[in-house]
Amino acid sequence: MTSVAFEKTLLNASELASALARMADAMASELKNDDAVFLAGIPTRGVPLAKRLARELAVRGVECDCGSVDISMYRDDLGMREGISPLQNTELPVDLDRRTLVLVDDVQHTGRTARAAIEAVLAFGRPRRICLAVLVDRGGRELPIRPDFTGTQLSVAPNVRVRVRLAESDNGEEGAFAS
Amino acid sequence: MKWQRKDLTELRGLSAEEITCILDTASEFKGVGQRRLKKVPSLRGKTLINLFVEASTRTRTSFELAAVRLSADVVNITAGSSSLSKGESLKDTAKNLEALAADLIVLRHSAAGAAQFLAERLRAGVINAGDGSHEHPTQGLLDTFTIRERLGRIAGVKVGIVGDIRFSRVARSNLHALKKLGAEVIFIGPPTLVPPEFQRAGASISHRLDDVLGELDVINLLRIQHERQKAGYFPGTGEYAALFGLNAERAARLKPGALVMHPGPIHRGVELDGSVADGPQSVILDQVTNGLAVRMAILYLCASAPREQEETL
Numbered sequence: 001m002t003s004v005a006f007e008k009t010l011l012n013a014s015e016l017a018s019a020l021a022r023m024a025d026a027m028a029s030e031l032k033n034d035d036a037v038f039l040a041g042i043p044t045r046g047v048p049l050a051k052r053l054a055r056e057l058a059v060r061g062v063e064c065d066c067g068s069v070d071i072s073m074y075r076d077d078l079g080m081r082e083g084i085s086p087l088q089n090t091e092l093p094v095d096l097d098r099r100t101l102v103l104v105d106d107v108q109h110t111g112r113t114a115r116a117a118i119e120a121v122l123a124f125g126r127p128r129r130i131c132l133a134v135l136v137d138r139g140g141r142e143l144p145i146r147p148d149f150t151g152t153q154l155s156v157a158p159n160v161r162v163r164v165r166l167a168e169s170d171n172g173e174e175g176a177f178a179s
Numbered sequence: 180m181k182w183q184r185k186d187l188t189e190l191r192g193l194s195a196e197e198i199t200c201i202l203d204t205a206s207e208f209k210g211v212g213q214r215r216l217k218k219v220p221s222l223r224g225k226t227l228i229n230l231f232v233e234a235s236t237r238t239r240t241s242f243e244l245a246a247v248r249l250s251a252d253v254v255n256i257t258a259g260s261s262s263l264s265k266g267e268s269l270k271d272t273a274k275n276l277e278a279l280a281a282d283l284i285v286l287r288h289s290a291a292g293a294a295q296f297l298a299e300r301l302r303a304g305v306i307n308a309g310d311g312s313h314e315h316p317t318q319g320l321l322d323t324f325t326i327r328e329r330l331g332r333i334a335g336v337k338v339g340i341v342g343d344i345r346f347s348r349v350a351r352s353n354l355h356a357l358k359k360l361g362a363e364v365i366f367i368g369p370p371t372l373v374p375p376e377f378q379r380a381g382a383s384i385s386h387r388l389d390d391v392l393g394e395l396d397v398i399n400l401l402r403i404q405h406e407r408q409k410a411g412y413f414p415g416t417g418e419y420a421a422l423f424g425l426n427a428e429r430a431a432r433l434k435p436g437a438l439v440m441h442p443g444p445i446h447r448g449v450e451l452d453g454s455v456a457d458g459p460q461s462v463i464l465d466q467v468t469n470g471l472a473v474r475m476a477i478l479y480l481c482a483s484a485p486r487e488q489e490e491t492l
Contacts (some may be wrong), residue, residue, distance in 0.1 A: 073211070073219035073479070079282075083181030084483040086200060087207035123216040 010136065010162065011152060011176035019151030020049075023133060024056035026149050027102070031057075034100040034128075037064035042071060042117055043088035045106040048168040049135060053104060067091035069103065071116035074123075096125030102149075106164035107176075108134040111143035136176050138162045152176075185484040186298035186305045187477050189314040190355040198356055201476050202324050208479070209472035211248060221479055222251035225282040229255045230272070231308070232263055232288045237443060238308050238317075241467075242285045245474035251283070251482075273297050283482060286310070304481040312346045317477060318442055319352025321470040323360065325462055326397055328469065329438055334361030337394055339385075341367040341423055342401030342450055343412070345374055349401060349442050354382055365391055368423060371412040388423050392432050399440040400425055400450040416449050426452045430460065438462050 011019060031037050037057075041050030050066040057064055070088040078084075093099060103117050114132050121130060133149035138156040156162055156178060165173040180196050190198065211219055227246045231239050239255065246253045256276075258264065263272055269288070276284060284301065286294045287308040294307035309315040327333050338357055344350045344366045354364050358381045365383045366373050373384055385391045392398075403419055413419050420426075425439065430452075433439075439451075439461045447453040456463060 070207070073207075073221045075221070078221055078225075078479075078483045079486060081483075082485055083183050084480065085181060087204050089207075090210070119220070123214050123219070125215055 007177045007179045009175055010154065010178055013174040016135070016151075016164075016175055019135060020052060020056060023135070023149045023151050024053055024060060027053065027133065028057055028060035028062050030131075030148070031064075031100060031102070032062055036095070036099045037062060037102065038093055038096070038099045038127075039064055039066040039102045039104050039133075040069040040092060040117075040121065041066065042103060042105040042113060043068055045164050045166055045169060046104045048166050049106055050102075050104040051168075053102075053133065064102075065093060066104075067093065069117055069120050071113055071120055074116040074120045076112065076116070090120070090124075092121065092124045096121075096127050099127050100129050100131065101127040102131045102133050104133045106135050106166075107162050108132075108137045108147055108150075109140050109162070111141045111145035114145045114147075115143055135164055136162060182480045183484055185303075185481055185486065186294070187316050187481060188294040188298050188305065188307045188310075190316045190319050190352050190359075191314070193355075193359070195359040195361075198320070198323070198359055201320055201473070201480065202327060204476035204480060205320070205324055205469070205472045206328075208475040209469065211475070212468075212472070218248050218250060220250045222246065222249040222282075222482055225251045225482055226280060227251045227253050227283040227285065227478065228276050228281045229253065229285045229308075230276065230287070231255070231257050232269070232286070232293075233309070234258060235287050235309065237467075238287065238315075239285075241470045242306075242308060242317075242474050242478075245471055245478055246283075248471070249475055249478055251478070254281075269293060269297070270300060273301055273303075277301050277303050283478060302486065304484065306477060306481060309348055311348065312351075313348055314352045314355075315348040316352050317470065317474055318349045319354075319356040320477070321466055321473040322349075322353050322399060322440060322442070323356040324469045324473055325440065325466050326357075326362075326438065327360075329462055329465070330396060333357060336362045336396045337365065338362050338397040338399065339365045339367050339388075339391060339395040340399045340401065341388060341425070342403055343372045343407055344368055344377060344401070345372045345412075346404075346407070347401055351380075353399065354380060358382075365395070367391065369413050369419075372407070388429070392429060393434065395437055396434065397438045397440060398425060398433065399442075401442065402444065402446060403450050416446075420449050424448075424450055424452065425455050427454050430455045430458065433460065436460075440466060442466070 039050040041047035135151040291311035291313035298305040
């Protein structure tokens, strides 16, 4: 890498929309026989993504509820980072045990977030199954955890930061960017 | 904001933003008690030492449970069992604990500034669990948390703290936290126990509970210690109860919805009547429950603060 002073667009707004639509197609065909699907967004941007996916799935005939799962308490790198971000809400259903739970995140990198999210969910109950849906799989896995549903798959150098922006949380800006 | 402190020694030096960060973190940790697994792995592999040079059961138990719920390993050292009783200095005791790779030390000590003294000398995080008459930051935080949870806000709330203000670390920590978040604090008690100097710290002062009772949104009764009576700060518990005790008759003159608080242990019939302590306005047991959540938040935040890799002494 030469410079990180500028951002490269990985997905523009319309490419992001079609990536989401592809995910929804794959999820609808995989989950159509599961009668109690719950989408749990991983804060921050996994939460609005889960809501969007729920709407897309409804259009495709799959009704599901959504909520969130904060992973902060389940991280394995406490004290190794530069300070700590505030804890976010966790909203999971009371009848988790009979559900299919889909973890939703914007970017998959090392797989450590997904690991922590799985552990967090298991503290609340024992879903029938847990799936993982990510908008951008940027590569660079450090754990044997692979998404079940992916919007787009890339191979990005380790020192590059991949960021997703969504209209709901980023003042109307929309897309995936590398810097 | 991102939390950056490895220690919590006092509330006076914290910003309103930092206090709010602790309270928000505590709200999330309160939810952990309602999960199927009431334990999170955040502090797995970390060691916490409860160093209680001055005796305390409730605070130590609360810190111990908080640490256990965070999956830390806990060792308790109490005054009688420590080498401090053999004449070892506090610094030497603490350096020994650090040599055993303690990550966090919770210190209760009779000397004001003891926690700060250690915090400046140790790589481990140091949490003040009460230092003399200086501060008891987690008590101030759990009281503030309870008020915010019950009343929905701190700004503009009028809090009366009654009793032995002069010697109270609880009163001082409450004052700092509440003032920073915009509450009004009135210290109430006899002139011997509520000296005028506290006005400089931002509190109002009243020597007559009956004058201000009806204005308060919160009344926090502090325990009256018999030692103070022996030392002549007030003539007797009977007279104290008559003038400053919250009995049923006074409780009836509180605002509807006003909260009754007490840090415990209660002297029933002295600063607080049993019927009021067990009555509908009492949030005393909420304070106990919230204390656990607040201490989980503090341990979590201080353990997460970035550590310097090397330190020379």
